[in-house]
Amino acid sequence: MTNLAIAAYGLRKTYGDKAVLDGIDLTVPEGTIFSLLGPNGAGKTTAVKILSTLISPDADSGQIRVGGHDLSTQAQAARAAIGVTGQFSAVDGLITGEENMLLMADLHHLSKNEGRRITAELLERFDLVEAAKKPASTYSGGMKRRLDIAMTLVGSPRIIFLDEPTTGLDPRSRHNMWGIIRELVTDGVTVFLTTQYLEEADELADRIAVLHDGKLAAEGTAEELKRLIPGGxxxxxxxxxxxxxxxxxxxxxxxxxxxxxxxxxxxxxxxxxxxxxxxxxxxxxxxxxxxxxxxPDLDDVFFALTATAVPTQPNKPKEAAR
Missing domain, CATH: 3.30.70 (Alpha-Beta Plaits)
Incomplete structure (x- = not known):
């Protein structure tokens, strides 16, 4: 498990007779972007919740380590190393963007001066200075998502879970979010990304895993996955x-x-x-x-591996004209 930010073996989670995760293995090297793809109900969010200590895996799961910490015995230490941005924004619309940030600083037990310093730095980094004193309810979808990630960074996590972070954003806001994610990795942060936007995984991820019916259908780089599918x-x-x-x-x-x-x-x-x-x-x-x-593009890969309708994304075949 040397230099692995996340290492999970035999990860299982069942609800009644339904195996949401059926013994999957996930390994994510430090300082990389790992993307988990899958149709609705495939278990992507369940995997994020387990790895971020929000829910427990089944007792017969194998070893799970996040940030070098065994989740079964060192969950609190793992929590200190991670940040989570879920599908639904954690932003409180009744208070300002700055107040949302300061609230997170308090939750991380930062001193008042340190909290204000980090808040100011992150608001500037995410281009939210002008809107900082306005209620978050007045923010656009893209601004709320930027604030959401900024709040996640208050505790300086080395591993960030982004669960469908660009859902509902317009194309410009989505591309802006991609730039933010790339910057995080440049700073040495590890990103675990779930998405239904195949273009997003293709653009960002160092490695991609396709989850289907609780199992990993395939894993590799985007180019490796594309080579699995005939039709070129x-x-x-x-x-x-x-x-x-x-x-x-x-x-x-x-x-x-x-x-x-x-x-x-x-x-x-x-x-x-x-x-x-x-x-x-x-x-x-x-x-x-x-x-x-x-x-073949990731649309073709997704369709072939999951045998279900793919999200309607404008992924076009790569073309090289002579």
């Missing part, structure tokens, strides 16, 4: 019918589209294979007007 291909488009016919007669294994004058070749998207195909085209004297590489 190279598409060649031609303008002149004669050039198209020449290419089609040479590349007999390609899928033809005579109306669009395109040929489609299977490809895993690797640099080595792309170079090989380009060399082959040059040797055959074939010059396409356009070459496009299509690879």
């Amino acid at each position: 291909h190279i598409r060649l488009r031609f303008t002149a019918p004669a050039d198209y016919q020449h290419a089609a007669s040479t590349l007999t294994e390609a899928t033809r589209n005579d109306e669009a004058l395109t040929l489609q070749l299977p490809s895993d998207g690797s640099q080595r294979e792309l170079r090989s195909i380009l060399d082959w085209l040059d040797t055959a004297g074939i010059e396409a007007d356009e070459l496009t590489l299509h690879t």
Whole structure:
């Protein structure tokens, strides 16, 4: 478990006859972003609640360590190392943003001077200085989310659990939140992120795990997960019918589209294979007007691994035109 911020083995949680988490293993290195994906009801929030000590795992779970602390015997020490931002904002709308921050400082038993210093620093860092004296109920969704994370940072946690932190935010606010999350990791913080936005996991996470029916369906980097799914291909488009016919007669294994004058070749998207195909085209004297590489995205991965409808996110295939 050296250099692991989170290490959970055989994590189980059942409610009646329903196994929400069925013996999953999770390991998260320090200073990284780990994303847990899954459809509604997959157990993402349950995993966060267990790892953040909000609820207990089943007695037959294996060892769970967070911040180097065994949750079964050192839960209080683990709590001191973590911060949690849940699906629903913990911001109190009846008081100002500054008062929300100072309240968190009091809960962390900081001195008045230290609490005010940290509050001022975080309000400036999250661009909330102008709104600090206004009731939090007047804040936009993005501002409330920034304040929520700022409140989480009052205790200087080294591990932060973000449970669907950008749900309901507009695209600009979501991208701003991504920048904040990246900055946290730059400072050495470990982020455990659950999300239903596949683009979000693709953009942020060093490693991604897909949770389905209480089990991990797959885990790896975004690129590793995409390679699990077939369907990658190279598409060649031609303008002149004669050039198209020449290419089609040479590349007999390609899928033809005579109306669009395109040929489609299977490809895993690797640099080595792309170079090989380009060399082959040059040797055959074939010059396409356009070459496009299509690879599966996380939408494809999510759908294939969970066999359920994916969230409607504007994830587009990666394309590289020549």
